Amino acid sequence: xxxxxxxxxxxxxxxxxxxxxxxxxxxxxxxxxxxxxxxxxxxxxxxxxxxxxxxxxxxxxxxxxxxxxxxxxxxxxxxxxxxxxxxxxxxxxxxxxxxxxxxxxxxxxxxxxxxxxxxxxxxxxxxxxxxxxxxxxxxxxxxxxxxxxxxxxxxxxxxxxxxxxxxxxxxxxxxxxxxxxxxxxxxxxxxxxxxxxxxxxxxxxxxxxxxxxxxxxxxxxxxxxxxxxxxxxxxxxxxxxxxxxxxxxxxxxxxxxxxxxxxxxxxxxxxxxxxxxxxxxxxxxxxxxxxxxxx
Amino acid sequence: xxxxxxxxxxxxxxxxxxxxxxxxxxxxxxxxxxxxxxxxxxxxxxxxxxxxxxxxxxxxxxxxxxxxxxxxxxxxxxxxxxxxxxxxxxxxxxxxxxxxxxxxxxxxxxxxxxxxxxxxxxxxxxxxxxxxxxxxxxxxxxxxxxxxxxxxxxxxxxxxxxxxxxxxxxxxxxxxxxxxxxxxxxxxxxxxxxxxxxxxxxxxxxxxxxxxxxxxxxxxxxxxxxxxxxxxxxxxxxxxxxxxxxxxxxxxxxxxxxxxxxxxxxxxxxxxxxxxxxxxxxxxxxxxxxxxxxx
Numbered sequence: 001x002x003x004x005x006x007x008x009x010x011x012x013x014x015x016x017x018x019x020x021x022x023x024x025x026x027x028x029x030x031x032x033x034x035x036x037x038x039x040x041x042x043x044x045x046x047x048x049x050x051x052x053x054x055x056x057x058x059x060x061x062x063x064x065x066x067x068x069x070x071x072x073x074x075x076x077x078x079x080x081x082x083x084x085x086x087x088x089x090x091x092x093x094x095x096x097x098x099x100x101x102x103x104x105x106x107x108x109x110x111x112x113x114x115x116x117x118x119x120x121x122x123x124x125x126x127x128x129x130x131x132x133x134x135x136x137x138x139x140x141x142x143x144x145x146x147x148x149x150x151x152x153x154x155x156x157x158x159x160x161x162x163x164x165x166x167x168x169x170x171x172x173x174x175x176x177x178x179x180x181x182x183x184x185x186x187x188x189x190x191x192x193x194x195x196x197x198x199x200x201x202x203x204x205x206x207x208x209x210x211x212x213x214x215x216x217x218x219x220x221x222x223x224x225x226x227x228x229x230x231x232x233x234x235x236x237x238x239x240x241x242x243x244x245x246x247x248x249x250x251x252x253x254x255x256x257x258x259x260x261x262x263x264x265x266x267x268x269x270x271x272x273x274x275x276x277x278x279x280x281x282x283x284x285x286x287x288x289x290x291x292x293x294x295x
Numbered sequence: 296x297x298x299x300x301x302x303x304x305x306x307x308x309x310x311x312x313x314x315x316x317x318x319x320x321x322x323x324x325x326x327x328x329x330x331x332x333x334x335x336x337x338x339x340x341x342x343x344x345x346x347x348x349x350x351x352x353x354x355x356x357x358x359x360x361x362x363x364x365x366x367x368x369x370x371x372x373x374x375x376x377x378x379x380x381x382x383x384x385x386x387x388x389x390x391x392x393x394x395x396x397x398x399x400x401x402x403x404x405x406x407x408x409x410x411x412x413x414x415x416x417x418x419x420x421x422x423x424x425x426x427x428x429x430x431x432x433x434x435x436x437x438x439x440x441x442x443x444x445x446x447x448x449x450x451x452x453x454x455x456x457x458x459x460x461x462x463x464x465x466x467x468x469x470x471x472x473x474x475x476x477x478x479x480x481x482x483x484x485x486x487x488x489x490x491x492x493x494x495x496x497x498x499x500x501x502x503x504x505x506x507x508x509x510x511x512x513x514x515x516x517x518x519x520x521x522x523x524x525x526x527x528x529x530x531x532x533x534x535x536x537x538x539x540x541x542x543x544x545x546x547x548x549x550x551x552x553x554x555x556x557x558x559x560x561x562x563x564x565x566x567x568x569x570x571x572x573x574x575x576x577x578x579x580x581x582x583x584x585x586x587x588x589x590x
Binding site: 162 | 378387390412427429430431456458459467469481482483484485486487489490491502503506507508511525561564567568569570571573575576577579580
């Protein structure tokens with residue numbers, strides 16, 4: 001007996017009196033997309049975090065956190081994260097990594113930066129809005145490939161803490177983070193962190209390797225002993241690897257017709273398994289399709 | 296450098312011109328509660344699911360799914376789940392278990408039941424409402440210890456799919472589930488499943504044992520081979536064990552002053568780490584404190 005809800009089978013709205021339109025699965029909707037509806041991930045803004053269990057790929061968000069993203073790229077190129085470790089795994093919250101060796105050189109990077117919790121809503125900042133109300137923000141949607149929110153009164157925009165989003169650990173002061181410790185959300189979206197942390201990107205592949213890491217039993221899910229930590233072999237910028245060692249990914253553009261079709265299909269699931277279509281869709285439940293580029 | 300957000304340090308509102316009230320942590324708020332603000336979990340409605348890694352404890356919800364809960368209790372007492380297994384682990388969705396032995400006796404239980412996706416809003420049904428808007432339902436809050444929603448127009452009430460909620464796997468037909476396969480939510484709340492599945496309870500202890508189970512690489516996170524499945528040693532009703540083998544748990548009542556204080560403290564975090572209090576709280580981000588009973 002299988003719970004088939006995750007099949008993501010989706011149907012078009014049937015016209016009254018007409019034969020029902022054929023139900024299309026999410027896979028079928030995506031498969032019918034046009035090549036121009038996809039954007040290639042920028043290899044200069046893509047991190048590979050290699051664990052013994054496989055590779056985690058993170059797309060960086062320079063449009064929202066330019067200083068932190070540049071600093072993280074500098075840290076990666078200085079080899080700062082080689083031999084780093086997962087030092088925290090808190091259930092239904094975050095998995096966090098850093099460099100246990102306090103003497104490790106930062107290279108030309110800085111340890112702390114001015115916070116980038118939000119940015120100005122400028123005319124050139126894209127925002128593909130979702131139609132349904134959000135508990136936390138007046139406007140939510142997708143911007144530059146990331147889940148984002150806006151406040152038309154303050155004219156600010158910010159990224160939001162959905163599953164797999166990557167942020168910058170910090171101490172109590174707002175400007176005490178710089179990217180030497182990063183975390184990824186591994187449970188229910190902790191939206192109370194929005195505008196309290198600099199978000200720098202999102203895990204686009206391999207999140208299932210981070211989410212299964214054994215929870216720490218210390219305060220906040222930190223490990224009590226260094227031996228419990230999961231080693232990180234190395235972190236690299238995709239562009240710094242020869243093409244043969246890269247994974248060429250592309251993301252469905254959120255301003256595309258196919259994405260809009262997907263959103264509507266997820267708001268109202270019409271496949272036979274669903275008995276009550278929700279009629280709504282939360283930003284953190286909205287799929288952001290990623291696929292390996294077909295050369 | 297630690298991200299202290301999860302410290303849950305919380306402050307009372309400071310009066311203008313007055314010295315700030317001392318900030319109380321979530322732990323301190325809970326510690327100041329009165330014994331009468333807690334309810335003991337009913338051992339006849341509590342499941343122990345024992346894995347090699349430890350015990351998962353589930354509180355059942357007979358007020359919302361009386362037929363399914365009674366059937367599950369019957370299945371457990373028939374030993375149906377002894378030697379069962381985790382057969383599915385889908386990232387950011389659900390972990391699911393069942394009995395791989397198709398010939399295992401159901402005892403006096405039934406394989407399928409009429410669905411219990413929602414129930415009537417009756418005068419005796421408690422609902423401690425949350426104040427903030429929800430994407431999916433007109434009213435959300437806590438009822439009989441569980442996250443729940445209501446529609447005052449249809450006069451229906453239902454449990455909602457938050458992290459750790461336990462539901463009944465089914466096939467395409469609404470009435471094809473009965474409790475022989477159960478799942479727990481292991482990621483972002485899949486609220487589109489609300490009113491499409493019978494929810495029967497919530498993991499109150501040990502969710503971190505289920506959430507780290509290796510993701511299945513087959514369709515929907517099912518394992519491709521039986522050897523990948525995680526064995527379940529046995530499942531028992533707490534009341535059926537001698538007191539020495541039980542874990543006596545109690546839950547903070549959601550109609551208590553302490554719970555209301557906690558909700559407000561989580562809506563507006565005032566400890567120094569938080570720079571922008573959200574002013575909002577999502578139902579699936581609301582903590583439901585559980586503790587071991589102090590005899």
